[in-house]
Amino acid sequence: MGxxxxxKRILHGDFTHLYHAMDRRNFLNKTAMGMGAIALQQLLxxxxxxxxxxxxxxxxxLPAIAPKAKKVLYLFMAGGPSQFExxxxxxxxxxxxxxxxxxSIRKGQRLTGMSANQSALPVVPSLYEFKRHGKSGTWVSExxxxxxxxxxxxxxxxxxxxxxxxxxxxxxxxxxxHQLPGRPSIGSWLSYGLGSENKNxxxxxxxxxxxxxKDQPLYSRLWGNGFLPSEHQGVQFRxxxxxxxxxxxxEGYDGNDRREMLDHLKQLNELQQESWGDPExxxxxxxxxxxxxxxxxxxxxxxxxxxxxxxxxxxxxxxxDKGSYAANCILARKLLEKDVRFVQLYHQGWDNHGGLPxxxxxxxxxxxxxxxxxxxxxxxRGMLEDTLVIWGGEFGRTVYSQGKVSxxxxxxxxxxxxxxxWMAGAGVKKGITFGQTDEFSYNIVKxxxxxxxxxxxxxxxxxxxxxxxxxKVQGRRxxxxxVHGKLVKGILS
Numbered sequence: 283m284g285x286x287x288x289x290k291r292i293l294h295g296d297f298t299h300l301y302h303a304m305d306r307r308n309f310l311n312k313t314a315m316g317m318g319a320i321a322l323q324q325l326l327x328x329x330x331x332x333x334x335x336x337x338x339x340x341x342x343x344l345p346a347i348a349p350k351a352k353k354v355l356y357l358f359m360a361g362g363p364s365q366f367e368x369x370x371x372x373x374x375x376x377x378x379x380x381x382x383x384x385x386s387i388r389k390g391q392r393l394t395g396m397s398a399n400q401s402a403l404p405v406v407p408s409l410y411e412f413k414r415h416g417k418s419g420t421w422v423s424e425x426x427x428x429x430x431x432x433x434x435x436x437x438x439x440x441x442x443x444x445x446x447x448x449x450x451x452x453x454x455x456x457x458x459x460h461q462l463p464g465r466p467s468i469g470s471w472l473s474y475g476l477g478s479e480n481k482n483x484x485x486x487x488x489x490x491x492x493x494x495x496k497d498q499p500l501y502s503r504l505w506g507n508g509f510l511p512s513e514h515q516g517v518q519f520r521x522x523x524x525x526x527x528x529x530x531x532x533e534g535y536d537g538n539d540r541r542e543m544l545d546h547l548k549q550l551n552e553l554q555q556e557s558w559g560d561p562e563x564x565x566x567x568x569x570x571x572x573x574x575x576x577x578x579x580x581x582x583x584x585x586x587x588x589x590x591x592x593x594x595x596x597x598x599x600x601x602x603d604k605g606s607y608a609a610n611c612i613l614a615r616k617l618l619e620k621d622v623r624f625v626q627l628y629h630q631g632w633d634n635h636g637g638l639p640x641x642x643x644x645x646x647x648x649x650x651x652x653x654x655x656x657x658x659x660x661x662x663r664g665m666l667e668d669t670l671v672i673w674g675g676e677f678g679r680t681v682y683s684q685g686k687v688s689x690x691x692x693x694x695x696x697x698x699x700x701x702x703x704w705m706a707g708a709g710v711k712k713g714i715t716f717g718q719t720d721e722f723s724y725n726i727v728k729x730x731x732x733x734x735x736x737x738x739x740x741x742x743x744x745x746x747x748x749x750x751x752x753x754k755v756q757g758r759r760x761x762x763x764x765v766h767g768k769l770v771k772g773i774l775s
Contacts, residue, residue, distance in 0.1 A: 378405045
């Protein structure tokens with residue numbers, strides 16, 4: 283496991299909570315047979331001790347997985363980037379321009395309400411040219427010239443798939459392992475399972491591009507803690523003078539005042555904890571203390587004035603504009619340097635139902651140079667060896683055009699059956715394309731990778747067995763992969 287041995291936090295301490303909830307006062311107040319409750323309390327005490335010992339034994343017996351990655355940078359392209367215009371090259375489509383998608387390919391798949399009433403589903407090829415790049419010969423679109431220069435570091439996966447066909451459930455599914463809100467996000471699970479390596483910064487930090495088109499909304503629940511203790515929720519860092527809301531001292535209040543207030547507040551919370559045994563009280567104490575430490579750490583990490591001109595030139599012309607995608611890429615690198623466990627960067631604007639050729643060209647121009655710069659920068663600093671970088675959206679786009687079709691202007695509807703993501707860095711094979719789609723990029727013909735499989739593999743790279751990272755709530759044990767997921771061994775180095 284290396285020099286750093288992450289704290290094992292695989293199972294929730296249900297017995298401690300139960301023990302505190304069953305004190306004598308609660309039993310006498312809530313039970314008509316008061317003396318019987320006292321007797322039961324005496325019986326439960328040794329059982330509680332035995333149960334704790336059993337849980338420790340189980341934890342110690344769990345098989346250890348040597349982690350390949352210590353940190354994750356997830357570049358989430360919200361809206362669903364088209365695989366046809368980026369990485370999944372389909373040259374035969376030019377011969378089939380404007381022909382109707384064969385029923386044998388569609389196989390009765392349900393369509394969204396936006397194209398379900400179309401009388402025809404006209405096939406439309408990409409307007410852009412593709413070329414092979416790098417020693418790997420990976421196909422990349424001409425609108426991603428900088429990414430094309432780093433393809434030998436990438437593991438491209440064109441065979442991703444999901445069941446979710448609309449944005450909100452699809453994004454929620456990718457971020458939490460379930461299409462309905464309420465489950466913990468990936469970063470929260472990692473924070474809970476592995477803890478933090480930096481006591482002055484959260485284990486899970488979120489950045490949102492200010493220069494992206496807001497075609498689909500983002501909700502804070504996408505980086506929420508769900509039913510996990512609140513200390514594991516993602517913390518959004520914003521551009522501007524107040525990067526973390528409610529962090530700064532009120533006017534006329536200094537650090538000494540804040541410290542004294544927190545000390546008294548901690549005493550009150552500890553008294554409440556002794557009375558109620560609610561683990562969320564400890565989480566609250568932990569968050570207050572973290573906020574106090576962040577008052578010093580956050581201004582330092584947000585300050586990019588010490589970055590060299592060479593770095594700004596590497597990341598592109600918008601990298602000096604705080605809050606832009608390029609500036610957030612630099613900030614993400616700085617956070618990783620400070621050993622933040624999970625950094626997620628959201629970039630909206632990929633929902634191209636119409637005007638796709640011009641829209642996606644603009645999107646790629648925003649993210650291409652900064653993304654490639656991140657790979658280059660992390661590699662030259664030796665950080666790519668223990669950092670896993672992920673790029674992708676919630677689903678792909680259809681081979682047929684939504685609405686009218688022309689050779690220079692078209693749109694694509696949502697497509698969950700196959701789409702492209704890529705991974706790079708710690709524990710992942712370099713310069714490979716894993717999986718394959720049919721000639722219409724409509725169905726997967728080789729090595730399918732489900733969202734649950736992606737989650738299982740991500741956790742494995744971080745040294746966690748996805749079946750063991752669980753939390754008991756509402757009478758059952760939950761995990762990121764629910765009751766699904768298998769390790770994608772073919773991409774592991």
